[in-house]
Amino acid sequence: xxxxxxxxxxxxxxxxxxxxxxxxxxxxxxxxxSVDWLTQAAVKFNSKLEHxxxxxxxxxxSSHGCCGTGLIELNYGCNELLSSFxxxxxxxxxxxxxxxxxxxxxxxxxxxxxxxxxHQLLDI
Numbered sequence: 744x745x746x747x748x749x750x751x752x753x754x755x756x757x758x759x760x761x762x763x764x765x766x767x768x769x770x771x772x773x774x775x776x777s778v779d780w781l782t783q784a785a786v787k788f789n790s791k792l793e794h795x796x797x798x799x800x801x802x803x804x805s806s807h808g809c810c811g812t813g814l815i816e817l818n819y820g821c822n823e824l825l826s827s828f829x830x831x832x833x834x835x836x837x838x839x840x841x842x843x844x845x846x847x848x849x850x851x852x853x854x855x856x857x858x859x860x861x862h863q864l865l866d867i
Contacts, residue, residue: 754796757785798851 760766761782770778829835834847844852 754792756789756792760785 758779759782761778761780763781766778766781767775770781776856833845836845837848838844
C-alpha cells in the first residue's frame with residue numbers, strides 16, 4: 744500500500760467483546776448477561792494498541808527496512824560491515840531488513856514483555 748502512495752493508515756480497535764452474542768451465550772449464564780471481563784479486556788487492549796501505535800508513529804520510516812531497498816533483502820546481504828547499502832540511522836526503522844525487526848523494535852517489544860510478565864517471574 745505504501746508503494747502505491749498510501750501514507751496514512753487506519754487501525755480499528757476492538758469492539759466491546761462481552762456484548763457479542765457468542766460471549767453472552769457461553770459466558771453470560773442463563774440470562775445471557777454481558778461478560779464484563781471480556782469488555783474490560785477489550786478496553787485494556789485498545790488502550791495498549793493506541794500506545795503502541797503512537798510509538799510506531801514516532802519512527803521516521805516504519806514501512807521499509809534499513810538495508811538496501813528494505814523490501815526484499817534479508818540476512819547476509821544486509822551486513823552493515825560488508826554492505827554499503829544500509830541506512831545511517833537504523834534506530835529510525837521498525838525493520839532492519841525485509842523480514843527482521845530492528846534492534847530498537849526488539850528493545851521495545853522486550854521492554855513490554857518484561858514489564859507485563861515481571862510479576863510472574865518474581866513469584867518463581
